[in-house]
Amino acid sequence: MSTAIALRGIRKTYGKNTALDGLELDVAEGEFFCLLGPSGAGKTTTLKTVAGLEQPDAGTVELDGKDMRGVEPYDRGVAMCFESYALYPHKSAYDNLASPLRSPRHRLPAAQARERIGEIAELLGISALLDRPVGRLSNGQRQRVALGRVLVRPARAFLLDEPLSHLDAKLRQQMRAELKAIGAVQRTTTLYVTHDSVEALALGDRIGVIRDGRLVQTGTREEIWYRPSDTEVARAFGRPRINLLPGVVTQDGGFRSADGTIELPVGAQAAPGTDVLIGLRPRDITLHGPGHELTGTVYVTEVLGRSVEVTVRLGEQQVSLVAPRSDTTGLRPDDPVRLSVRPENLLLFEADRPERPGRRIETR
Amino acid sequence: MTLRKRLSGWLADAALILYFVFALFPIAWMVILSLKPTNQLFSTYFSFSPTLDGYRTVLGDSEGIPFVRFFVNSLVVSLGAVALSLLVGLPAAYASARWRFKGSENLMFTLLSFRFAPELTVIIPLFVLYQKLGLFDTYVGMVWVLQLVTLPLIVWIMRSYFADLTPELEQAALLDGYSRKQAFFKVAIPLVKPGIAAVSLLAFIFAWNNFVFPLILTSNEAQTVTVGALSFLGGDRPKYNLTAAAALVSVVPPLLLALTIQRYLVRGLSFGAVKS
Numbered sequence: 001m002s003t004a005i006a007l008r009g010i011r012k013t014y015g016k017n018t019a020l021d022g023l024e025l026d027v028a029e030g031e032f033f034c035l036l037g038p039s040g041a042g043k044t045t046t047l048k049t050v051a052g053l054e055q056p057d058a059g060t061v062e063l064d065g066k067d068m069r070g071v072e073p074y075d076r077g078v079a080m081c082f083e084s085y086a087l088y089p090h091k092s093a094y095d096n097l098a099s100p101l102r103s104p105r106h107r108l109p110a111a112q113a114r115e116r117i118g119e120i121a122e123l124l125g126i127s128a129l130l131d132r133p134v135g136r137l138s139n140g141q142r143q144r145v146a147l148g149r150v151l152v153r154p155a156r157a158f159l160l161d162e163p164l165s166h167l168d169a170k171l172r173q174q175m176r177a178e179l180k181a182i183g184a185v186q187r188t189t190t191l192y193v194t195h196d197s198v199e200a201l202a203l204g205d206r207i208g209v210i211r212d213g214r215l216v217q218t219g220t221r222e223e224i225w226y227r228p229s230d231t232e233v234a235r236a237f238g239r240p241r242i243n244l245l246p247g248v249v250t251q252d253g254g255f256r257s258a259d260g261t262i263e264l265p266v267g268a269q270a271a272p273g274t275d276v277l278i279g280l281r282p283r284d285i286t287l288h289g290p291g292h293e294l295t296g297t298v299y300v301t302e303v304l305g306r307s308v309e310v311t312v313r314l315g316e317q318q319v320s321l322v323a324p325r326s327d328t329t330g331l332r333p334d335d336p337v338r339l340s341v342r343p344e345n346l347l348l349f350e351a352d353r354p355e356r357p358g359r360r361i362e363t364r
Numbered sequence: 365m366t367l368r369k370r371l372s373g374w375l376a377d378a379a380l381i382l383y384f385v386f387a388l389f390p391i392a393w394m395v396i397l398s399l400k401p402t403n404q405l406f407s408t409y410f411s412f413s414p415t416l417d418g419y420r421t422v423l424g425d426s427e428g429i430p431f432v433r434f435f436v437n438s439l440v441v442s443l444g445a446v447a448l449s450l451l452v453g454l455p456a457a458y459a460s461a462r463w464r465f466k467g468s469e470n471l472m473f474t475l476l477s478f479r480f481a482p483e484l485t486v487i488i489p490l491f492v493l494y495q496k497l498g499l500f501d502t503y504v505g506m507v508w509v510l511q512l513v514t515l516p517l518i519v520w521i522m523r524s525y526f527a528d529l530t531p532e533l534e535q536a537a538l539l540d541g542y543s544r545k546q547a548f549f550k551v552a553i554p555l556v557k558p559g560i561a562a563v564s565l566l567a568f569i570f571a572w573n574n575f576v577f578p579l580i581l582t583s584n585e586a587q588t589v590t591v592g593a594l595s596f597l598g599g600d601r602p603k604y605n606l607t608a609a610a611a612l613v614s615v616v617p618p619l620l621l622a623l624t625i626q627r628y629l630v631r632g633l634s635f636g637a638v639k640s
Contacts, residue, residue: 048535
């Protein structure tokens with residue numbers, strides 16, 4: 001597979017603020033790449049740099065292997081969905097969707113354009129809204145019009161900036177499921193920006209985690225999930241959040257918690273005495289399963305529907321776990337419980353430092 | 365308590381009415397003056413036999429003063445000045461709102477300084493220049509010199525309108541496949557239309573009311589109403605009734621314009637001023 005979008009050492013500053021700090025990114029032809037990060041991490045700047053709307057201070061943008069320096073946005077052939085929608089407020093939804101198809105570069109005959117817009121509107125469930133001025137649409141409807149304006153035309157790449165963020169929960173879930181099934185999206189390289197880890201895991205062929213203008217980790221959802229590069233990446237994915245318990249590496253490469261109540265053989269590839277954090281995902285801890293056993297007392301239980309989140313006190317620590325409801329019947333606060341963790345599900349990290357989150361340590 | 369409240373209400377009303385009289389009296393006086401026959405000009409204040417002769421004389425060209433031509437001149441140079449300023453000023457305002465380039469702030473400040481420099485400081489050199497260049501007493505010369513009045517106004521007000529538009533709208537147009545020029549004309553301009561209406565009217569009024577430039581830089585061919593109306597005061601007896609009629613006639617175009625675009629005006633004047 002060839003590289004469709006390549007960013008090499010992109011730097012961009014606004015006054016004293018560094019938005020992008022040597023960003024490196026490769027998106028393969030036809031790939032759906034999710035860029036995940038908190039607000040202010042540089043996600044939007046990355047998209048605008050690819051689109052040519054922002055000029056990087058240093059570094060190069062390549063599309064299909066061609067350096068895009070000096071190439072105007074309208075000649076890059078990419079389509080972008082703005083987080084602010086950026087719909088033309090003086091036009092109807094239809095005219096907004098028609099805008100690309102009336103431009104000199106993507107012009108279609110009016111009849112064909114009407115047909116194409118009809119298809120897209122159908123797909124996004126906005127057929128009934130086409131005559132309305134965009135000022136009279138709800139945020140969710142505007143967002144779908146904005147997405148439609150991107151999908152309506154052929155593009156070398158789609159750049160989508162939080163395109164589902166303003167939809168209500170039900171519609172978001174539905175659109176999330178449908179988005180990747182859309183033919184145009186399947187065929188076209190897509191760079192998708194979100195702050196929602198569920199969206200990233202659900203949609204991304206690959207995921208890039210961006211922080212402070214740099215990509216911290218890129219990989220498939222399995223790589224990101226099972227081999228997070230540091231504690232922050234581990235914290236970013238999964239709800240409830242991963243349990244991170246402080247401790248040290250013992251002589252034989254095991255883990256002992258700071259208060260001495262938890263001992264786990266992990267085969268840490270680190271010097272004995274190193275300060276570490278052990279990571280246990282709430283869904284990897286079971287109440288009656290195989291694996292290492294830990295004993296504690298129930299602190300609180302919360303029913304999430306078919307499953308239950310149980311918070312358990314282990315010495316001075318608390319860990320949360322999610323168990324099927326049937327396993328938790330009769331559990332009350334202060335009841336003693338035995339937890340099990342499979343050794344392959346343990347993650348080990350260096351302790352967090354003020355200047356950077358703790359990196360993952362290899363285990364045997 | 366209620367009595368005091370009512371009393372203060374009356375007082376406020378009285379003060380308002382007083383101010384109203386004070387503000388409107390000059391206009392009423394002008395109307396009265398314009399309706400007086402010449403022979404009663406200096407003999408009475410309010411009791412006279414009203415006549416439209418003043419207006420007939422002014423519009424009928426009978427005193428040897430071609431007021432109708434002055435009126436047309438005023439229309440031509442004011443509209444011309446506004447049109448030229450829009451043509452040049454809109455792109456300038458857009459560029460200065462969107463991009464910081466070398467010297468852009470100095471350029472904008474220089475433009476603004478045309479507004480607060482008194483016209484009298486430049487009028488004599490301008491007079492000499494106009495004489496030499498053959499621009500004296502011409503439409504072109506007047507339209508040109510009125511740029512000092514209209515251009516800074518249009519650039520500065522429209523700049524804040526453009527600055528209030530999010531650049532993402534034009535960016536979206538660029539990605540839709542439009543050139544920068546098309547993004548400007550198809551997206552930015554339609555969205556600042558209320559601003560254009562408001563600022564055009566303001567600029568028109570400023571140009572129309574300008575006195576010093578036509579006073580010095582025109583003599584007859586391109587003279588405007590502001591200077592022309594004063595011609596009736598010359599001669600052996602000042603004809604105040606004719607001056608008043610001429611002044612009232614020359615109020616009509618700005619007034620009509622203001623009434624037609626009133627709808628945009630209030631919104632337009634407040635819209636650009638407040639940054640959200």
